[in-house]
Structures are given as C-alpha cells and as structure tokens.
Amino acid sequence: MYKNGITLLGGGLIGASWAALFLSKGARVTVYEPRATAEEEITAYIKTAWADLAKLNPLSAAVPWAQLSITTNLKTACQNPDWVQENAPDRLDLKQKLLKEVERYLPSDTPIASSTTALLPGAIQEKMRYPERLLVGHPFNPPHLIPLVEVAGGARTDPALLQQAKQFYEHFEREVIVLKKEAIGHVANRLNAALYREVVNIVANDIASVEDVDRAMIHGPGLRWAFLGPNLVYHLGGGAGGYAQYLQHLGPSQEARWRDLGTPELSNDIKEKLVNGLESCLNDASPAQLRAQRDAALVALLHLKKQLRPPSENA
Amino acid sequence: MYKNGITLLGGGLIGASWAALFLSKGARVTVYEPRATAEEEITAYIKTAWADLAKLNPLSAAVPWAQLSITTNLKTACQNPDWVQENAPDRLDLKQKLLKEVERYLPSDTPIASSTTALLPGAIQEKMRYPERLLVGHPFNPPHLIPLVEVAGGARTDPALLQQAKQFYEHFEREVIVLKKEAIGHVANRLNAALYREVVNIVANDIASVEDVDRAMIHGPGLRWAFLGPNLVYHLGGGAGGYAQYLQHLGPSQEARWRDLGTPELSNDIKEKLVNGLESCLNDASPAQLRAQRDAALVALLHLKKQLRPPSENA
Numbered sequence A, B: 001m002y003k004n005g006i007t008l009l010g011g012g013l014i015g016a017s018w019a020a021l022f023l024s025k026g027a028r029v030t031v032y033e034p035r036a037t038a039e040e041e042i043t044a045y046i047k048t049a050w051a052d053l054a055k056l057n058p059l060s061a062a063v064p065w066a067q068l069s070i071t072t073n074l075k076t077a078c079q080n081p082d083w084v085q086e087n088a089p090d091r092l093d094l095k096q097k098l099l100k101e102v103e104r105y106l107p108s109d110t111p112i113a114s115s116t117t118a119l120l121p122g123a124i125q126e127k128m129r130y131p132e133r134l135l136v137g138h139p140f141n142p143p144h145l146i147p148l149v150e151v152a153g154g155a156r157t158d159p160a161l162l163q164q165a166k167q168f169y170e171h172f173e174r175e176v177i178v179l180k181k182e183a184i185g186h187v188a189n190r191l192n193a194a195l196y197r198e199v200v201n202i203v204a205n206d207i208a209s210v211e212d213v214d215r216a217m218i219h220g221p222g223l224r225w226a227f228l229g230p231n232l233v234y235h236l237g238g239g240a241g242g243y244a245q246y247l248q249h250l251g252p253s254q255e256a257r258w259r260d261l262g263t264p265e266l267s268n269d270i271k272e273k274l275v276n277g278l279e280s281c282l283n284d285a286s287p288a289q290l291r292a293q294r295d296a297a298l299v300a301l302l303h304l305k306k307q308l309r310p311p312s313e314n315a
Helices: A013-024 A038-056 A092-105 A121-127 A159-171 A188-204 A210-219 A221-225 A230-237 A239-260 A268-279 A287-307 B013-024 B038-056 B092-105 B121-127 B159-171 B188-204 B210-219 B221-225 B230-237 B239-260 B268-279 B287-307
Strands: A006-009 A029-032 A068-071 A083-086 A112-114 A134-139 A148-153 A175-178 B006-009 B029-032 B068-071 B083-086 B112-114 B134-139 B148-153 B175-178
Touching: A006 A013, A013 A029, A013 A038, A013 A134, A038 A068, A038 A287, A083 A092, A092 A112, A092 A121, A121 A134, A134 A159, A148 A159, A148 B210, A159 A175, A175 B210, A188 A210, A188 A268, A188 B188, A188 B210, A188 B221, A188 B230, A188 B239, A210 A221, A210 A268, A210 B148, A210 B175, A210 B188, A210 B230, A221 A230, A221 B188, A221 B221, A221 B287, A230 A239, A230 B188, A230 B210, A230 B268, A230 B287, A239 B188, A239 B268, A239 B287, A268 B230, A268 B239, A287 B221, A287 B230, A287 B239, A287 B287, B006 B013, B013 B029, B013 B038, B013 B134, B038 B068, B038 B287, B083 B092, B092 B112, B092 B121, B121 B134, B134 B159, B148 B159, B159 B175, B188 B210, B188 B268, B210 B221, B210 B268, B221 B230, B230 B239
Parallel strands: A006 A029, A006 A083, A029 A068, A083 A112, A112 A134, A148 A175, B006 B029, B006 B083, B029 B068, B083 B112, B112 B134, B148 B175
Antiparallel strands: A134 A148, B134 B148
C-alpha cells in the first residue's frame, strides 16, 4: 500500500514527526521544505523520534534514509504520490497559494490532507481547482506519538475521501475520528479551548495559582482522561443507573457550574500573570528538556495502554 | 500522628474509599453511617480497595479490621477524633443539620472537612456554632486512588486550618491544592464543567458522536494531561520562546475558538442523545465491570508516574 509514497508539504516539527511515523511503517516519504537549511533539523528530529517509536514497535535499528527525500523543489515533491499531507504555517493565504502551485504539478485526484489546527477545510479549498480532494487530517503534537487524527471535510470535499482518509491513517496505526461537519478547532481543540478558557479565568480571578491549576489536572481529571472519555467518566459517576442517572441527579449541578464559568480575554496583564505563574515553577528546565521528558512519559503511557485491557470497547 | 483516629461522616462510596486510604497509612477510622445495612457494603469496598492500594505501596496482606469501627450512633462516632471528614449526600440542608448535631458531641476545635463537590464552605458553615473549624477537603472518585485533594475555606474558616489540612492530606500521600478563595466546583470540577459543556455542545450540534468525542480525549489531550497541566502543554507548544511565545502567536486563535464555543442546556432531548450515544458503544459492559477496569488502569498509571522522573518540578 502507498507504494508511490507520501509527500509532506512543510518540514517543521509536525512535518518531521509525520515523516518519522510514515517511514516507520515502510512508506517512502518526500518532504518539500523551502528552507534549504532545514535538512539537518529534519534528520535530527527523525533520529530522536525513531528511538521513541522503536520502544513501541519492533523497528530496524537504522532509519531507512534511502526511503526519505528532502527537497526545496515543489515540482519534484509532487511526482505522483499516493497522499499529500500539508503542514505549512497555519495561515489561510499562505496555504491557498501553496496549494494553487501544488495543483499545477499533482494529478487531479491525489488526496491532499491539511494538518491545519485553526483553519476550516471549506476555507482552504475555496480557491482550489479540484476542491473535492482537500480534507483536514489534524494530528496532535507530536504526531508520531499521539495517536489521534481528526478527519474533516468542507462543503466541497468528496464524502468518499473521508473514509479513504480514515483507512490511510489507520494503516499507520492512528486513532481516527471523522467529524460529521467542519468546526473551528475540530473536536479536541474545542475541548482544549473550553477547558483552557476556564484555566485563564481561575488564574485571572485569583481562585488558584497557575501551578495549582496544572497540579489539579495531572493528579486529578488528567489521570482518568488518559483512559476514559468525559462521557464514560460520568457514566461511572452515575452508580448503577449509569449516565442517565448521572444526568438526572447531577445534571443540575453541572448547569450551575456552567453558569459560573468565566469568559476572560487574553489581555496583556493576564498573559503576563500566566507566564510569570508558570515560570516560577519551572525551575529553569528548558523547553527542550521538558519536551524530552514529555515524550518519555508518552511512550511509557502508550506502552501501558497497549498492555491494559481497554476500560470499554470504545476505548 | 492522628492517634485519636479519624471520623468519617457517611459510609457511601466516598466514605468507604477514604476509610481504605486512612487505614492503609495506619490510622484508626470510625465510620458513622445511619443505614444499619451498610456495614457489609463498606467492608466489601475496603477489601477491594486494599488490593489496589497494595499494588502501589507495601501493605499488610490483611485489612487491619481492628482499626475500623462502623457505627449508626453519631455520638459514639464523635469521641474526640483528630479529624472529621464529612461525606454525607451533597445537599446543604442535610449537611447543615448533620453538622449541627455533630457539634453537640465534638470538642469545639476538632476540624471538620467536607468532601462536598457542589457546595461552598461558606454556605455549609453558616449555621455552625464554631464555623472557623469547617473547610472543604474535596477528593476525586475514588479518593484512595486519585491523589488530588482540593482544600478551600469559607469567609469564616480559620486561615491556619487550610495549612493544617494540607499537612493532614499530605500525610496520607495526597496531592493537595489550596484555593485562594472558595469557588463553585472548586478548581478541577470547574475545568471538568467547562470541558463537558463543550462535549455536550459538540454532540448537540452533530459535529461528532459521543463515541468519537470520548475517543478524541483518550487518544489525544487526555494522554498529555496525565503528565502535563494545560499551562505546561502550551509552554511546550510555544517552541523556544515557551508560554509567552505561545500566547503571543496563538493566543488570538484560542480566542477565536472561545468565541465559537457553545452554551447548551441539558434538555431532555440532549440527555437522551448523550445516553443513547454512550450506550451504543458500551457493548453491554456493566458499570461494575467498567469501574474495575478503570481502577486497574489508574493503579497502573499511578505506578508508572512513580517510576518516571516528573516532566517538571511542578508535576
């Protein structure tokens, strides 16, 4: 499968991580990256990612470098691949311009999936010659470790392509959800945003410190959410009657909390309070150190989840 | 420490779980529970919890039953304990009435911590004779496994008691946050509520199914939140410039998402959609089976977190 290989448009952190994942499952990968200096960064990233991937699945010791091309030439990158994954900076004008050029070189039916976080597929496809081939395939950072991929189409996306995308990402052992319609932030970043808005509100209103909000998460709800989605959590909170009983008895106290939630803005004062609050508890750990520790934790957690019987069939 | 023992007011799931935890660290425990039939339930719960606790810490094979009393007599339960943890049903009138009676038997300076989820300490203490001794010590279900305890005082709570409570729960290896002021839902359930409101909105608006929302969580953000709080997640999302860079560059797209979040109500139609959506993916697993799987997963995750170097000192 995917014999002709996969083309990645953009070789930043997301592109390099996708490259590691696709290579680890035997695909040929071509990375288009206009910065000529990027090659070293990309190969360094892949080396590190490879070591993490090897802890999760049997993998050759060496990265199959012969399977990887990195090029600054867009036309070269678009020689009849099976799949295009676009990871350019998340700006609409920039993506539209890039895809306009890409369509000059690409066969008319090659799927193009955008890794966009903030944009809608309907907007990205607006100026395309073949808009039906454009969809969103949104990963979480880092894509080679976090399994979730969110698939969404715009009004002009071929509906059959969404199922094709699901198969594509599942081939690479991703956990795929297909949105019923496009939405700002897709699903997971809407949940992120909803939660984060209240984080900001709690800090802005001096209910708790940045440090304590983060501690509350990792020692509280964050532990359950690694295994149980929020619906299932409340199902288990409902006793013998499950979710229906929960909603009947505790729905009103949810609604009381909803009415009390805040709607802060990210003013400069609040931004400063957030940054100062976080920095006071980092003890000078660099982002690179923290990222390495995050990835080690993710690898261990993914390993654990493989060993455990899932808490339910929907897990 | 805590030689005179701990009194638990209420022996439901939360009370029984607290009992297992306190017993496991050598405390004497008295459970007041008005239902005479509850004793069997409580001891069965403690037996199961004991097996899980033994996987996390060296523990005697047998539960030290001699350290546990269960009584239907409130006066007997209030013989000069070191600490009272109240776990009655979460209704203000009921708690106020119970504490009024408790104060007739208890020395005037014995701390009383309420496990309340939905009520404020300021409201609970309103009719107390010695309101300065009342605080919230809110656990997460099940308290013997989830480490978080949220401590909060009302306007009339003795401020020194909050630090005393922190020490008390830390003695039992809990992770404690002390709120700077009382708030509906404390901290973690405000975050839960904010996220859950958007879960309901996504399902109500047919953006994604109940099953896919839960899958998005456990394969996406839920993995990171077991180790990194939401502030730290965005710090790592900001590249070399960290949280400040994240807020500068991606703050506006957070705010764009905030503007698009929903404010649904838990109408009967939506409740039905949520319950049907969940049940369709449970494959007849009973709440008891799911709860056993949840606890096995939590034990394994807590074990893993002990082994890992924390991603930062604030972890």
